[in-house]
Amino acid sequence: MLSKKLQELRIKSKLSMxxxxxxxxxxxxxxxxxxSGKRYPSSGVLVELAKxxxxxxxxxxxxxxxx
Numbered sequence: 001m002l003s004k005k006l007q008e009l010r011i012k013s014k015l016s017m018x019x020x021x022x023x024x025x026x027x028x029x030x031x032x033x034x035x036s037g038k039r040y041p042s043s044g045v046l047v048e049l050a051k052x053x054x055x056x057x058x059x060x061x062x063x064x065x066x067x
Contacts, residue, residue, distance in 0.1 A: 003037035005060055009053040010035070024048035 033039035
């Protein structure tokens with residue numbers, strides 16, 4: 001699940017939600033919504049998250065769109 005992956009990557013990277021959000025140009029509250037699964041990041045934000053955490057977008061989205 002994307003929200004859990006984002007949370008785990010942020011913690012592993014030793015970043016606060018505020019710092020991670022600042023790095024990619026979103027607010028701390030947006031990061032919170034992404035990590036809680038209440039909001040899905042836009043494609044542009046997904047690209048920035050993948051860059052920030054040095055992971056592949058395919059890996060981030062793996063399992064997100066299963067029937």
